[in-house]
Amino acid sequence: MTNQMVFTALADPTRRNIFEGLRDGPKTVTDISATQPVSRPAVSQHLKVLQTAGLVKVEPRGTRRFYFVRHEGLDELRHYLDSFWSDVLSAYSREIANNSGENNNA
Template sequence: MNTIFSALGEPNRLHIVELLRDGPLSVGDIAEKLHMSQPLASKHLRILSEAGLVDVQPIANRRLYKLRPQSLQAIDHWLGAFRRLWESRFDRLDAYLEDMQAKESPEGGKF
């Protein structure tokens, strides 16, 4: 997981992942859209590939890069634990606030 976050921690690589969200692109397309040289785009794509975030598909003399859903699912799974923790805390906060409102209400009920 550290490799994935390290790869995504660089802004250009994060932008590449965001571009690939809409579908596969060639190195040249990525370089053009992000206003960077093709060698620099290739370097970033290599790092994303090594981190397991993108796959490359050779077609004739071009290479198309696309996102690997498995790596994004791994991130979502990892974040899920934090999501559940915060949802639990918000549920407790809601219950506390409802209890406080009930105690402050003249009728002893909700507003």
């Protein structure tokens, strides 16, 4: 749910690959396993991490479990980036304003 968990979830290559594979529609665990070089339990564990981070959600249909991208998860990450971004920009213009008047060395 936290930004921390989102970044951690997307840091692993396999997990990122799994997540990106869900971008064009829901998939079952065995579907995903077929496209990945790791075992099915490994995929299951990765999906758990993605789910805890709020990036995917599950919908059981019969004996299968379909995994979806969770839109809100991406939203939160975008929001984090946006606020960070504006902070950096304002600090940057402040920096320029300062530098034209004085030199802020030690």
